[in-house]
Amino acid sequence: MKFLIRPGNDPFARADATLLSAMGLPGGGIVKVGKTHILIRPGEVTDSSALMLGERTMANAGVKAGETIDVKRVLLPQAQRVVLAGDELPIEPRHAARALQGIPVTVGDTVVVDPSYGSGESSEPIEVRVVGVIPTPAGTVGSGTVVGSEGDTAPSAPETQPAGLPAGETVTTAEAMLTGLETELETLAGWLALLTSPGNLPGTWGLPSVAGVALEGPAGVGKSELVNAAAAAAGAKVNEISLELVFKPEKLLDLVEKGVKESVGPTVIFLDRLDAVAGDEGMFRNQMGAVLRWFLDAVAEKPGLACVLGVSSLEALDDTIAASDLLPRKLTIPPPDLERRKLLFEAALGKVPSDDIDFDVLGAKSAGFSGADVIAAVVHASAMVVRSNSKATTDIVLSAIEGTTPSLGSVSLGEMPSYGFERVANLDEVKQRLTEAVIWPIQNPERFESMGIEPPRGILLHGPPGTGKTYVTRALAHEAGAAFFSVKGAELLDKFVGESERGVRELFTRARSVAPSIIFFDEFDALAPVRGNSNNSVTDSVVAALLTEIDGVSSRGDVVVIGATN
Known part of the structure; x- marks a missing residue:
C-alpha cells in the first residue's frame, strides 16, 4: 500500500x-x-x-x-542473535536485549535505546548500530534472542547444531515447527496486535473488553512457537508461564499476579499447559477457575497486555472460562495431517545435506507424529549423516522415523495395514470400484476438482459373514496410503447421556488429524439402525451424530467412511 x-x-x-x-x-x-x-x-x-x-x-x-x-x-522470525557494532558497547548486552524486546531489527539499522539502560550516568539517548542478525538479515528481538557486540566470542549459531554439519546448515526448530501454520499465525498475530496496542485501542473503538485467545492443540504441535512468532509480528514481548508444576491455587495466583504486575509495554502472557491445573470436577477445579477468571479480568483491564491460554483440549477448561466474553477467540492446532507432515519434513531437512528425498513416503510413514517428533527424527537422521559422512536419504530418514515414538500415540490415531490388494484373491470388480471411489480421490484430488466431480464421502459394503469385507478394506487403506480406523458397531454405544455422541465426534476428529484416513464401521446396522425403530434413544442420537459428521467430511476425499453390514 x-x-x-x-x-x-x-x-x-x-x-x-x-x-x-x-x-x-x-x-x-x-x-x-x-x-x-x-x-x-x-x-x-x-x-x-x-x-x-x-x-x-x-x-x-x-x-x-x-x-x-x-x-x-511482513512476518519476521525471532532472531537467534543480534550483533551490535563495536568491540565494547555503551550498554550491557543483557540490558540491550531487554531494551529491544519486541522490536524488529534489520542489518544496517541504528537503534536508539533509553539512557536508563546504559552503564553510564548520561541522560542522552544511546545509539547503537546493528551489524548482524542471525539467521536472517532481519528479525524481532524476543526472549530467546542473544544480543552482543562484534568483539564477543559467543557462537553465531545455536549450540544445538549437530557436530560435523557445515556452518549455516542448522535446522531452525521454530521455522520448521511453524510450517503449515501460516493461517493460524496471521490470525493470532492480528489479535495480539489489536489487544497489545497502546492507548487501549479496543476501548477507543467501542469494542468490548477482551483478555486474549485460547489456543488448543496436543503437546508438540507448535503452540509455543506460534505464540512467540505471533507476538513478535505484533511487536510485543512474551512472558511464558508454564503451569506443569503448579499444584495449588495460591501458587497459580502468585504466578499470574506477578506476571500482570511486571508487564510493561506491549506484552503477551502465555499460560502454557493449562490442563495441568484444570483438575477434575470439585473444589480444586473451582478454585483454579476462580483464579483464572481474576486473571482474565486483570489482563482485560490493563492496556497493552494480552494473554494466550494453551491447552491440549478446550474441554479441560472450566465452562465459565471457555464461555467467557473475555476469551472470545479459540484457535485450534490439530495434529499434523499428511500434507503438513510432508511440509514439516521439507522445512526441517531444508538445510541438511540430502540426496533425492521422497517426502510423500516420509509423510505417509509418520502417522501420529507431532511437529516436535518430526524435528526429533530429523535430528536423529542428521546424527546418522554425520557418523556415516554421507548425505541424508529417504532410507536414513525412514530409519530415524522408526526409532522415534509418536508422541500423539499410534493406536488412537489409526494404523497403517501392512498388505495391499495383491493379497486379496479375486474380487477384481470390487477392488476396481474401491480404487475409483477411494484411492483416486485421495491421490489426485486436484483432478476431481478441475473436472467438477465430487467423490463419494462414504461406501457401504454388504455380504454374509466371512466374505472378506474387513480384509479388503484394510488392503484398500494400504493401497491408498491412508490411516485405518476399525470400529465395531457396539463399541461406540455408551449408557451415559452424550458419551456415545462424543465418541463419534472424537473418532472423526482423530481421523481428520491424520488424514488421509479411512473409518471402517463393522456391524454398521448395530450402530445406526433405522431411526424410530429402536426403543433406545442412544442409537437415535448416534445416528444424528453420524449424519452430522459425515455431512462435514470434506469432498476432497481426505476422510472416507466405509460401513459393513450383513
Whole structure:
C-alpha cells in the first residue's frame, strides 16, 4: 500500500487506523519500509495517506519526508542473535536485549535505546548500530534472542547444531515447527496486535473488553512457537508461564499476579499447559477457575497486555472460562495431517545435506507424529549423516522415523495395514470400484476438482459373514496410503447421556488429524439402525451424530467412511 512520508516524533511509525485495518493490521504490527522493518501503530496523522516516521527511522529506511513509498506487511522470525557494532558497547548486552524486546531489527539499522539502560550516568539517548542478525538479515528481538557486540566470542549459531554439519546448515526448530501454520499465525498475530496496542485501542473503538485467545492443540504441535512468532509480528514481548508444576491455587495466583504486575509495554502472557491445573470436577477445579477468571479480568483491564491460554483440549477448561466474553477467540492446532507432515519434513531437512528425498513416503510413514517428533527424527537422521559422512536419504530418514515414538500415540490415531490388494484373491470388480471411489480421490484430488466431480464421502459394503469385507478394506487403506480406523458397531454405544455422541465426534476428529484416513464401521446396522425403530434413544442420537459428521467430511476425499453390514 502506498503512503506519503511525513515527519513524526514517535519511535515507531503511525498511520491511519482505517488503512491499517485494510492491510490486516487493525492494532498495528510490523511493516517493511524502504531498507528497514519497523513497528507501526494507528494514530493521529496529518492526512489519511500519511505515514509518520521519526528522523532516525527515515534514515534507517533510506527515505525522506514528502516521498511516496510502498509499505508492506511482513512476518519476521525471532532472531537467534543480534550483533551490535563495536568491540565494547555503551550498554550491557543483557540490558540491550531487554531494551529491544519486541522490536524488529534489520542489518544496517541504528537503534536508539533509553539512557536508563546504559552503564553510564548520561541522560542522552544511546545509539547503537546493528551489524548482524542471525539467521536472517532481519528479525524481532524476543526472549530467546542473544544480543552482543562484534568483539564477543559467543557462537553465531545455536549450540544445538549437530557436530560435523557445515556452518549455516542448522535446522531452525521454530521455522520448521511453524510450517503449515501460516493461517493460524496471521490470525493470532492480528489479535495480539489489536489487544497489545497502546492507548487501549479496543476501548477507543467501542469494542468490548477482551483478555486474549485460547489456543488448543496436543503437546508438540507448535503452540509455543506460534505464540512467540505471533507476538513478535505484533511487536510485543512474551512472558511464558508454564503451569506443569503448579499444584495449588495460591501458587497459580502468585504466578499470574506477578506476571500482570511486571508487564510493561506491549506484552503477551502465555499460560502454557493449562490442563495441568484444570483438575477434575470439585473444589480444586473451582478454585483454579476462580483464579483464572481474576486473571482474565486483570489482563482485560490493563492496556497493552494480552494473554494466550494453551491447552491440549478446550474441554479441560472450566465452562465459565471457555464461555467467557473475555476469551472470545479459540484457535485450534490439530495434529499434523499428511500434507503438513510432508511440509514439516521439507522445512526441517531444508538445510541438511540430502540426496533425492521422497517426502510423500516420509509423510505417509509418520502417522501420529507431532511437529516436535518430526524435528526429533530429523535430528536423529542428521546424527546418522554425520557418523556415516554421507548425505541424508529417504532410507536414513525412514530409519530415524522408526526409532522415534509418536508422541500423539499410534493406536488412537489409526494404523497403517501392512498388505495391499495383491493379497486379496479375486474380487477384481470390487477392488476396481474401491480404487475409483477411494484411492483416486485421495491421490489426485486436484483432478476431481478441475473436472467438477465430487467423490463419494462414504461406501457401504454388504455380504454374509466371512466374505472378506474387513480384509479388503484394510488392503484398500494400504493401497491408498491412508490411516485405518476399525470400529465395531457396539463399541461406540455408551449408557451415559452424550458419551456415545462424543465418541463419534472424537473418532472423526482423530481421523481428520491424520488424514488421509479411512473409518471402517463393522456391524454398521448395530450402530445406526433405522431411526424410530429402536426403543433406545442412544442409537437415535448416534445416528444424528453420524449424519452430522459425515455431512462435514470434506469432498476432497481426505476422510472416507466405509460401513459393513450383513
